[in-house]
Amino acid sequence: MTPNPDAPRSADDPLGFIPRPTPQLRTAVERQRGALPPSDFADFLSNVRSAFNKYTAKLLEFEPGIHRGVALHRMMDNEMKAAAHVVVTCCKGCSGCCHYEVEVTNDEAVILSIIVQEGLVIDNARLAIQAARERKSPAWRRFQDPGNLCVFLGDDGACRIYEHRPAICRKHLVTTPAVACTTDGMAVAPVEVLLAEILLSAATSIEGTSCGALPKMLLESLGNV
Secondary structure (H helix, E strand, O other): OOOOOOOOOOOOOOOOOOOOOOHHHHHHHHHHHHHOOHHHHHHHHHHHHHHHHHHHHHHOOOOOOHHHHHHHHHHHHHHHHHHOOOOOOOOOOOOHHHHOOOEEEHHHHHHHHHHHHOOOOOOHHHHHHHHOOOOOOHHHHOOOOHHHOOOOEOOOOOEOOHHHOOHHHHHOOEOOOHHHHHOOOOOOOEOOOHHHHHHHHHHHHOOOOOEEEHHHHHHHHHHHO
16 A cells, blocks of 8 residues: 555656655556557557546645645545445455555545544654654554554544545555455455556655655654644
8 A cells, every 4th residue: 555656666657747646557558558458558558648637637736735635635535436236245344454554645635634633642652663663664554453553443443534534545445355354365356446546546646745654744743834
């Protein structure tokens, strides 16, 4: 669930026009490049570019911060309707993905910091420990470690800010058993919605937008709002 904006870019990178493509978008594009004739792949890539430009323009209509963050969430929910027919194994309380290193934009971090400032109690000590970790720290691989719990996860295993959860959480659905999400080595089959990946890539690629681990971004926002 962690985009990597620092991944090496080759000269023939088909997604060179996107500063921060999600790993899932990159995988989908490479799959199509291997399966389609060159002319068809060119058409496919043109559609990706058009969607990326459309989402970027739409997000830029909103002021940075809470307004752009809310717009991103609304747009993500709309794109994920395409997967409404898919039978997923995700359910309230499974919470495996709530132990991962999740990344958010600075716009989303503002939303989260306002919720905390308005009175939602979180474990500040755990937040500080998580925020101090290096990106992709091995600590996040300790599945179901209590120290990895998202500070917004309730004792019942349900998200306490579900209506305001990050875009990356909104698009993360799986069709494999929930146990696979917390067992190292088990295969996990995520639901793939291409437009959702393009949208998130657009949101994180806007000039002036930063993206990082939720704990770190939240802590920074709490100090700046």
